[in-house]
Amino acid sequence: MSKCEQCIIKQFNSLKALTKDELVRISGCKTSRIIKKGEIIFDEGETLNGVFCVKEGICKLSKLSENGKDQIVKMVVKGQLLGQRSLISEEASNLQAIALNDMEVCFIPKSEIFADLQKNSKFSFEVLKDMAHDLRDSDDIIVNMAQKSVRQRLAETLVYIRDSFGTNPDGTLSVLLSREDYANIVGTATESAIRVLSQFKKEKLISTVGKYIKIEDLAGLKRVE
Amino acid sequence: MSKCEQCIIKQFNSLKALTKDELVRISGCKTSRIIKKGEIIFDEGETLNGVFCVKEGICKLSKLSENGKDQIVKMVVKGQLLGQRSLISEEASNLQAIALNDMEVCFIPKSEIFADLQKNSKFSFEVLKDMAHDLRDSDDIIVNMAQKSVRQRLAETLVYIRDSFGTNPDGTLSVLLSREDYANIVGTATESAIRVLSQFKKEKLISTVGKYIKIEDLAGLKRVE
DNA sequence: AATAAAACATGACAGATATCATATTTAATT
DNA sequence: AATTAAATATGATATCTGTCATGTTTTATT
The missing domain is CATH 1.10.10.10 (Winged helix-like DNA-binding domain superfamily/Winged helix DNA-binding domain)
Incomplete structure (x- = not known):
């Protein structure tokens, strides 16, 4: 299995803020997974026990509305993290994730992420910036939808x-x-x-x-x- | 001027994760401000050099759409922090804040917040949770708008x-x-x-x-x- | 290759919402 | 108190969008 400390994908997300030692530790407990196009990565209401680092492919994040229609809220592509929001708020996922093409993802357990959030303030600041960015995007989407x-x-x-x-x-x-x-x-x-x-x-x-x-x-x- | 370490308002936001020493330090450089109903707290495109802690009152956060209409994206009330998103992403504000009634806010300079985000991981985790919560709310609003x-x-x-x-x-x-x-x-x-x-x-x-x-x-x- | 199922396409129509016009009421200003 | 401005209210109409119906094309399955 490939090693996180050598993986180039991490350059594109918050994991780049981790130290070599932290990456080695994560590498030891991550699991890699292939996901076929159309497959559900996680479902609305599901509890996530970690985050996914997308190595290849793209997926859609959607939420089922009361009238039975899915609303796609965001798309997550190679290089990005998936599931961080739900992980941090320690709630069940409010969104469903479905692969739009064949994907390769690494799953990193919650305990590892939380440990690093505690110890490495550079890392948590990167996650924070990521989330701030998502929030700004959301504001724009709301305005577009409304107007x-x-x-x-x-x-x-x-x-x-x-x-x-x-x-x-x-x-x-x-x-x-x-x-x-x-x-x-x-x-x-x-x-x-x-x-x-x-x-x-x-x-x-x-x-x-x-x-x-x-x-x-x-x-x-x-x-x- | 009242002191942060004795202020009850902080119980309702991320500042509760700060230590007594940190609060004393913040208390020393914060500035209190009264804002009249209808007054602009900050404008879209303005650079924020800190966050506001809302001690009293409520304000609306809106974004001007291309057709000239304001879209209200969020309301911030007594106890909450204002401006954290823009501060963290170090961008100009994407939103305008206007007081909906007479308000009292404390302004905490960016340098203080950043210092504490660096040192106090409990604090940055609280901010992270706050933001994760906002993000979930935004998802819901998007779905409502769309459907x-x-x-x-x-x-x-x-x-x-x-x-x-x-x-x-x-x-x-x-x-x-x-x-x-x-x-x-x-x-x-x-x-x-x-x-x-x-x-x-x-x-x-x-x-x-x-x-x-x-x-x-x-x-x-x-x-x- | 044949069949079934899904995705795409288009017309007809109804319902929701925006826009424009015009009162009326309430609040602000002189 | 009088005047002006702003907010609220309501009607008429046009436009946008959703729904239902139906047909065609593409893809999947047997």
Whole structure:
């Protein structure tokens, strides 16, 4: 099994603040896991006994609303930590995590994380900064949800996915989402998401290559009202 | 000037994790301030050089959206800290804070907070828990915004305000908000908020005493669809 | 390859909400 | 007390979005 102290992934998250000794210790009790596309990593209401460090792949974090629809709240990609919020507040998870493609994650037990939060203030400050960042993102999402149209939100989502998760060599968005996923990010009906995407296509803002979406007119998408 | 180590307010926020010595030190460099209703505590884009500990009163945190409307993202009341997110991420504030009634706050300089975050892991863990809690709240708000009707959101807002900020002796909500404020919490047009509140009144879910709102049928409000 | 199931697409329509217009009431200012 | 400004209220209308129905395409399964 690969060792945390040599893993490059940690450079991208709070674990970079840990000392070599701490990493060695964590390495000794972490477990690696392969998760298939579509698989549930953890469910809403489940108690997390640690955090996941995402080595490969991407997943969606969603919450079931009372009307039976999933709302995607965040996406977590290679390099990031998963489950830290619930771990810290010591509550059951308020979100469900599902892999959007094949993933590789390392599971680090709660006891290790808590020990390091106690001892290493640099580490806890990194986690704090991470969380502060998430909180700012959430504020933006709230404002968008409240004040913008479905058309605007979907356009922004496409740009966001491009900026955050990148594109394939042919220019298509590297993250493959179903129309239902798009609807669940934007907070609209699946039919509405489909309709708006069709419109974007007609307006030459995007094109599709198989199931993949390609942004053809980035400036145009950003201008959508 | 009153002393932090004797102040009861700190019991309600992360400052309770500080040692007596740390509190004495903070006490020495904090500044107390009275803020009048309607006054701006800090503005969007402003750099915060510390946090505010709210000794009395309540304020709203809002963000201006591109269409020129304010979205209220959170309310901060007596006992809570204000501005911690921006301080930690060392960015300009993404929110504006305005007093909803006369307030008394203590300002604690950034250097003090940072020093304690470095030294006192119990303190930084408390801040972490606070932030984790806020993040969970934000998730809930996102889901509500995306999936619920204006009517539902407004009903929930009234219940939330009752539960979080309490009532006056006559049963009216102790926090006095304009119809525009309600609209800015719910994320709707002021006219729509007014209309829905009028309906609630007709349906005997609420009543008004002057400018104050009284919840007459709590169960009914919770049942609103 | 055939069949079933899921995902995508589009039309028709109803309902929710925003916008604009205009009163009316309440609060602030002179 | 008179005047002005702000907040509240309500109607009319247009627009956006959700829902239901139906058809097509793509993917999975036998």
